[in-house]
Amino acid sequence: MIKTDIIHPDLLQALAQCGHKANILIADANYSFLTNTFPKARIIWLNFTPGMIGSVIILEKILGYINMEKATLMASPAEFNNTIEREYRGILSKEIEFEYVERNTFYSLAKSSDTILVIASGETRRFANILLTVAPTLI
Known part of the structure; x- marks a missing residue:
């Protein structure tokens, strides 16, 4: 029996295949998964219903498995109250570069x-x- 925070077999396999400089996209429920991603990218479907499973919990769990060096976000309008960006910043270490x-x-x-x-x-x-851009593993 697997005793880890992530028990989704396909997601575990996909994470194990992510090497240095690979990108992982955590996409929201409105994202066009098939037309706005690399055609050979593996898609893991965790979007069972709106609001479940949220991207913050996905990010938290993935960070337990892979080191990240960079996070890229789509720039939002200045007047937009981007609550999720603040949550991402709270989860990611201060050493991770943020790019908009x-x-x-x-x-x-x-x-x-x-x-x-x-x-x-x-x-x-x-x-x-x-x-997210995967960082090299430090031994």
Whole structure:
């Protein structure tokens, strides 16, 4: 019996295959998973119903398995109250670089061959998509 925080077999296998500089996209419930990701990226469907499973809990659990060096977010309008971005910052270590890019640049990054894993969440908040870059493992 597996005794870890993540018991989803496909997700565990996909995480094990993520090497240094690979990108992992945690996408919100409104994201176009098939048209705005690399065609060969593996999609793990965790979006059972709106609001379940949220991207914050997915991020928390993934960080228990993989070191990240960078987080890329789609830039939101200045007047937008981006609550999820604050939650992401609270979870990610201060050493992780944060980058904000405009919408089309974000989609281009998600479509690159570096994006090998896409996790479809049930997150319903706007601007919740986060592209994570895997850091080298320190031995």
